[in-house]
Amino acid sequence: MEYFLRRxxxxxxxxxxxxxxxxxxxxxxxxxVVQAAPTTAHAEGIAQSEEKVDVLHHVTDGNTLEFEPFGExxxxxxxxxxxxxxxxxxxVMMWVASLVLLLLFVSIGNTYKKMKPTEAPxxxxxxxxxxxxxxxxxxxxxxxxxxxxxFLPYLLTVFFFILTCNLLGLIPYAATAxxxxxxxxxxxxxxxxxxxxxxxxxxxxxxxxxHLTGGTPWFLWIIMIPVEFLSMFIKPFALMVRLFANMTAGxxxxxxxxGLIFVFKSWFVAPAAVAITLAMYGLELFVAFxxxxxxxxxxxxxxxxxxxxxxxx
Amino acid sequence: xxxxLILSGGLLSPxxxxxFWTAITFLLxxxxxxxxxxxxxxxxxxxxxxNIQSSINRAEEAKREAExxxxxxxxxxxxxxxxxxxxxxxxxxYAEKIRAxxxxxxxAEARKVAEDAKADIELAKQRAMIxxxxxxxxxxxxxxxxxxxxxxxxxxxxxxxxxxxxxxxxVER
Numbered sequence: 001m002e003y004f005l006r007r008x009x010x011x012x013x014x015x016x017x018x019x020x021x022x023x024x025x026x027x028x029x030x031x032x033v034v035q036a037a038p039t040t041a042h043a044e045g046i047a048q049s050e051e052k053v054d055v056l057h058h059v060t061d062g063n064t065l066e067f068e069p070f071g072e073x074x075x076x077x078x079x080x081x082x083x084x085x086x087x088x089x090x091x092v093m094m095w096v097a098s099l100v101l102l103l104l105f106v107s108i109g110n111t112y113k114k115m116k117p118t119e120a121p122x123x124x125x126x127x128x129x130x131x132x133x134x135x136x137x138x139x140x141x142x143x144x145x146x147x148x149x150x151f152l153p154y155l156l157t158v159f160f161f162i163l164t165c166n167l168l169g170l171i172p173y174a175a176t177a178x179x180x181x182x183x184x185x186x187x188x189x190x191x192x193x194x195x196x197x198x199x200x201x202x203x204x205x206x207x208x209x210x211h212l213t214g215g216t217p218w219f220l221w222i223i224m225i226p227v228e229f230l231s232m233f234i235k236p237f238a239l240m241v242r243l244f245a246n247m248t249a250g251x252x253x254x255x256x257x258x259g260l261i262f263v264f265k266s267w268f269v270a271p272a273a274v275a276i277t278l279a280m281y282g283l284e285l286f287v288a289f290x291x292x293x294x295x296x297x298x299x300x301x302x303x304x305x306x307x308x309x310x311x312x313x
Numbered sequence: 314x315x316x317x318l319i320l321s322g323g324l325l326s327p328x329x330x331x332x333f334w335t336a337i338t339f340l341l342x343x344x345x346x347x348x349x350x351x352x353x354x355x356x357x358x359x360x361x362x363x364n365i366q367s368s369i370n371r372a373e374e375a376k377r378e379a380e381x382x383x384x385x386x387x388x389x390x391x392x393x394x395x396x397x398x399x400x401x402x403x404x405x406x407y408a409e410k411i412r413a414x415x416x417x418x419x420x421a422e423a424r425k426v427a428e429d430a431k432a433d434i435e436l437a438k439q440r441a442m443i444x445x446x447x448x449x450x451x452x453x454x455x456x457x458x459x460x461x462x463x464x465x466x467x468x469x470x471x472x473x474x475x476x477x478x479x480x481x482x483x484v485e486r
Binding site for chain 1: 324325326327328329330331332333334335336338339341342343345346347349350351352353354355356357358360361363364
């Protein structure tokens, strides 16, 4: 049963991964076209301007906070030996997200400390409670089951951290920290560490080694062990790429659509570009919630699979 | 061209400094939020869940109790109904019996009265017969006495006998 389940999950992950890769590749193919466009236009003598719409500049990290046309703030560069720990744009965005979360949750936490069990939550606390309870019951408890409580702090934080970063990225002048692969890499590593630690704790070294065989007979081990070993890393890798690609892709599309106005240097393109951008923006708003949910849900699923006891099948 | 673009743009190149800051920021966030938010919120939610569950349990208990009482009351009422029916039917049977008894008694009484009356009549009749016989005998004797006392002719004889017979008729009437 568990073997079967894992096979399905792995297949689904692969499918998801392939789908994401295709989407991401499509968006990256769009980028050079848009970047190449001014050159073509220049060659044809329609536009005389040398300026390019640098799409990637809007989604990558940097050492400045740009507030065009008002100017920009240069962030400090910190180096310890060869190790560069500069405070970049995405670090600032993460800190803004953390600050928002702290301000929000300190006040809500205090509300709940004072609340009696017979009292109904009101206002902001009510709104947040819906999300907290959704993560708690429908994501964490549903996927981990017994003993889910000890994973709650990590998974709740991951959900709200990713959600806040995603949403902050939609504000003009802000940047999306979750569209940086280093950020999603770090989060995926946390899930990976928790999954491996849980499996060690629940099943011991022998159980951890046994899961590599996928419960198959010994003559299949030569196939199963590499597959399971890869799957161990593919799961967090998929988490990392999924969040990064989704958050990047949406912004690339928005920048590209707006860029079309400047590429064609025509007022007539603007209404269409703005209309489609508005639709994309709505989609991004949905994706912001969706990706926070997916990351938390898959992390819970992996932890649940690692914690599952196999005696009863 | 695409790959160089991506790598030169730094989109896929990992930045160790950012990994470091992400780890620090995120771990601190997990630590602080656990203390200030997750613990009180989850505790409050659990407490409320327990409260709701116990309320539901109590309501369920009360419902069961009410149903039990209702069933008891229904059974009690059914029993009372049966009892009442029995009392009424008993009373009816008893009344019927009493009626029959009274009727029987009345009939018997009436029959007795009639029989008594008949017996009285019979007695009176017999007594009258006896009296009549005695009177006839007396009259016969008296007539014989008169016949013997008066040696009379045949005409006279006839008169005498007719007189006696007339007398008899008046007596019989």
